[in-house]
Amino acid sequence: MKRTLTFLAVLAALSTACSLPAYGADAAIAARVQALVQQMTLEEKVGQLNQVVASGLTGPESAESKNVDKRAAIKAGQVGSVLTVKSVRETRELQQLAMQSRLKIPLLFALDVIHGFKNVFPVPLGEAASWDMQAIEHSARIAATEAAASGVHWTFAPMVDIARDPRWGRVMEGAGEDAFLGSAIARARVKGFQGKGLGQLDSVMATAKHFAGYGAALAGRDYQAVDMSLQQLHEVYLPPFKAAVEAGVASFMNSFNTLNGIPATGNAMLQKDILRQQWGFDGIIISDWQSVAEMVRHGFAADLGDAAARAINAGNNIDMEGYAYSGNLARLVREGKVSQGTLDAAVGYVLTKKFELGLFDDPYRYSDAAREQAVLNDPSHRAATRDVARKSMVLLKNDNDALPLTKQVRSIALIGPLADARRDLEGAWTVYSDPEHVVSLADGLRGHVAKGSRVTVTQGCDIACTDTRGFAAAVKAVRAADVVVLALGEGFDYTGEARSYTSIDLPGRQAQLFEQVRAAAHAAGKPVVLVMLAGRPLIFADAAAKADAVLYAWLPGTEGGNAMADVLFGDYNPSGKLPITIPRSLGQVPIFYSYLNTGRPVPEVEALYGSAYRDSPNTPLYAFGHGLSYTSFKYDNLQLSSTRLSGNDKLTVSFDLHNSGKRAGEEVVQLYLRDPVASIARPVKELKGFRKLSLEPGRSERVSFEIDRDLLSFHHADLKWGAEAGRFELMIGSASDDIRLEANFELAD
Numbered sequence: 001m002k003r004t005l006t007f008l009a010v011l012a013a014l015s016t017a018c019s020l021p022a023y024g025a026d027a028a029i030a031a032r033v034q035a036l037v038q039q040m041t042l043e044e045k046v047g048q049l050n051q052v053v054a055s056g057l058t059g060p061e062s063a064e065s066k067n068v069d070k071r072a073a074i075k076a077g078q079v080g081s082v083l084t085v086k087s088v089r090e091t092r093e094l095q096q097l098a099m100q101s102r103l104k105i106p107l108l109f110a111l112d113v114i115h116g117f118k119n120v121f122p123v124p125l126g127e128a129a130s131w132d133m134q135a136i137e138h139s140a141r142i143a144a145t146e147a148a149a150s151g152v153h154w155t156f157a158p159m160v161d162i163a164r165d166p167r168w169g170r171v172m173e174g175a176g177e178d179a180f181l182g183s184a185i186a187r188a189r190v191k192g193f194q195g196k197g198l199g200q201l202d203s204v205m206a207t208a209k210h211f212a213g214y215g216a217a218l219a220g221r222d223y224q225a226v227d228m229s230l231q232q233l234h235e236v237y238l239p240p241f242k243a244a245v246e247a248g249v250a251s252f253m254n255s256f257n258t259l260n261g262i263p264a265t266g267n268a269m270l271q272k273d274i275l276r277q278q279w280g281f282d283g284i285i286i287s288d289w290q291s292v293a294e295m296v297r298h299g300f301a302a303d304l305g306d307a308a309a310r311a312i313n314a315g316n317n318i319d320m321e322g323y324a325y326s327g328n329l330a331r332l333v334r335e336g337k338v339s340q341g342t343l344d345a346a347v348g349y350v351l352t353k354k355f356e357l358g359l360f361d362d363p364y365r366y367s368d369a370a371r372e373q374a375v376l377n378d379p380s381h382r383a384a385t386r387d388v389a390r391k392s393m394v395l396l397k398n399d400n401d402a403l404p405l406t407k408q409v410r411s412i413a414l415i416g417p418l419a420d421a422r423r424d425l426e427g428a429w430t431v432y433s434d435p436e437h438v439v440s441l442a443d444g445l446r447g448h449v450a451k452g453s454r455v456t457v458t459q460g461c462d463i464a465c466t467d468t469r470g471f472a473a474a475v476k477a478v479r480a481a482d483v484v485v486l487a488l489g490e491g492f493d494y495t496g497e498a499r500s501y502t503s504i505d506l507p508g509r510q511a512q513l514f515e516q517v518r519a520a521a522h523a524a525g526k527p528v529v530l531v532m533l534a535g536r537p538l539i540f541a542d543a544a545a546k547a548d549a550v551l552y553a554w555l556p557g558t559e560g561g562n563a564m565a566d567v568l569f570g571d572y573n574p575s576g577k578l579p580i581t582i583p584r585s586l587g588q589v590p591i592f593y594s595y596l597n598t599g600r601p602v603p604e605v606e607a608l609y610g611s612a613y614r615d616s617p618n619t620p621l622y623a624f625g626h627g628l629s630y631t632s633f634k635y636d637n638l639q640l641s642s643t644r645l646s647g648n649d650k651l652t653v654s655f656d657l658h659n660s661g662k663r664a665g666e667e668v669v670q671l672y673l674r675d676p677v678a679s680i681a682r683p684v685k686e687l688k689g690f691r692k693l694s695l696e697p698g699r700s701e702r703v704s705f706e707i708d709r710d711l712l713s714f715h716h717a718d719l720k721w722g723a724e725a726g727r728f729e730l731m732i733g734s735a736s737d738d739i740r741l742e743a744n745f746e747l748a749d
């Protein structure tokens with residue numbers, strides 16, 4: 001309610017051009033913002049919307065950036081925020097410059113704190129595989145605590161882009177392919193970063209990015225155009241952003257891509273109609289790195305000035321490292337191409353956050369060296385990275401109980417380019433990469449085996465694996481071992497921004513290394529455990545078929561080696577589930593579980609004229625939601641409180657989950673729904689609920705989900721939101737392709 005009122009107040013003010021809008025939810029802050037805006041010159045206002053980089057580029061460096069004396073600009077009040085600053089020393093120094101400006105408006109310090117700060121958690125896609133919202137929130141909480149202690153006010157995370165194309169390197173930064181899971185994770189991350197609220201010394205402003213559609217880049221090539229129906233945009237790509245707004249996210253970042261021809265940065269439908277008006281968002285909207293200026297290359301703006309006008313008029317507030325606003329906005333306002341009201345509203349959003357963070361009361365309150373030392377060296381943070389990492393790992397296959405390994409094993413041959421990797425386990429977007437700090441898989445295994453057991457390490461090749469001269473030594477290492485563990489996959493810099501690939505097979509000749517080692521091991525009757533390390537789903541169908549066990553460990557962070565060893569030896573019973581489909585081949589991409597049925601589905605329609613590949617099954621290698629445990633679970637006794645749902649009623653579906661194996665374990669139970677007849681075709685199944693439960697062996701728990709009208713609603717062809725009466729199919733299972741219980745119910749008119 002408060003939000004709506006504030007928004008209306010802004011709107012009302014904008015329409016009366018010369019009066020000032022009200023900002024934020026807090027009346028006292030709104031008054032202080034108004035008073036300050038009144039004192040500001042046009043140039044000072046533009047300064048608040050200008051964000052510059054301190055050092056460490058995360059995008060191309062522009063000529064303007066090279067020529068600007070940033071320190072002088074800060075002193076002159078021409079800069080409102082600085083990105084890529086990460087220490088008390090640096091933030092204090094820059095803030096001192098801002099305190100020399102006429103109005104002493106403090107700077108905001110922003111940084112990409114994506115999956116940890118000093119202590120590195122698994123890459124976000126890995127964390128998503130935990131399906132554990134508490135763990136994900138806790139990870140963001142610790143990252144925020146550390147970042148805030150180092151003077152950072154603002155993180156450019158979470159990335160909530162849905163991504164269904166593993167060629168796109170940024171698939172690593174998100175929560176995978178699904179809108180429902182992605183929304184839950186967006187909420188958890190925002191809550192984690194922002195903690196008890198802005199202004200607390202252990203909280204940072206979160207940013208929902210990249211708004212919108214960025215994950216659907218054509219052919220998986222970063223920054224490419226995005227063309228999709230508005231229905232798909234609303235159903236699949238927008239829900240995690242909306243969830244972030246509902247969780248109180250402080251800022252939004254728009255994106256590099258065009259969406260149906262209009263750059264997201266200059267897109268009024270996205271930023272004004274949907275984000276501000278429909279969702280009532282009252283935080284900051286920032287561009288991506290030079291994305292205002294890039295609208296010229298998109299063919300949407302004539303020059304930098306035109307780009308600036310189009311961006312701010314479409315709702316973009318801050319220009320990140322683009323120099324489109326700093327060089328043009330004052331003139332544009334004087335010429336009447338941008339209204340005073342639009343400018344003031346944008347400035348107001350920025351100042352409001354500065355007040356909320358308490359920076360006007362003490363601009364140095366986040367820059368305390370003693371606190372920084374204490375927080376960054378808190379041992380509980382490191383322990384948390386191990387906990388989240390082991391929860392994120394997905395056991396894809398475990399034939400003949402090849403895992404867990406016994407600690408009394410005489411000898412393990414650990415083979416592969418990632419066997420002793422440290423830096424690679426951290427993944428991209430690390431702030432304090434300190435490989436010395438990281439536990440490798442070799443360290444982890446050695447730390448777990450009994451005294452007298454041996455772990456030999458043979459790389460075979462490096463990650464690019466173009467040179468096969470080390471293969472012979474790898475094959476030889478098999479001889480002396482009881483079990484072979486192969487650590488294959490990608491390095492830290494294979495995923496992340498601008499890391500798109502046309503081949504996502506195991507790099508170079510890694511598959512050949514696998515095959516030689518496997519053949520030798522199997523000839524000698526020794527099991528082969530494949531540990532996959534990567535920030536994306538890789539194509540490895542052949543190796544997966546031939547390995548006895550496969551553990552997908554993602555890029556697991558600082559304590560990665562210990563976490564992998566915990567799982568491999570059974571100190572932790574794996575509980576991760578895939579948040580994204582693993583295809584059999586690249587030719588299947590894009591592949592995801594919630595597809596629309598065709599008119600000729602196989603096997604219902606004979607294969608000759610069915611919707612099928614001639615050279616491959618349609619099914620993926622491993623489906624969304626898949627993940628094994630060292631124990632087993634039975635699903636039984638499904639009950640619906642009613643088979644008819646009407647009005648605002650709720651229907652309760654319940655069932656028994658039973659741990660039928662011999663170990664304690666966790667299971668992620670998944671609820672899927674289908675609307676089989678609707679005014680617009682609906683997916684064959686959609687995740688609509690999940691719970692992660694922990695059960696001792698032999699124990700059962702009754703699990704229930706509530707279903708209401710909202711859960712059955714969708715965007716119709718005219719984009720109106722609502723449910724349609726009729727029969728619904730309900731499926732409960734352990735994976736999207738492992739449905740254990742099914743029922744139907746009716747939604748009344």
Ligand code: BGC
Pocket residue numbers: 058059083112156209288289497
């Ligand atoms: C990325 C953003 C990031 C920004 C600042 C851009 O290139 O797309 O995700 O937040 O740089 O580092």
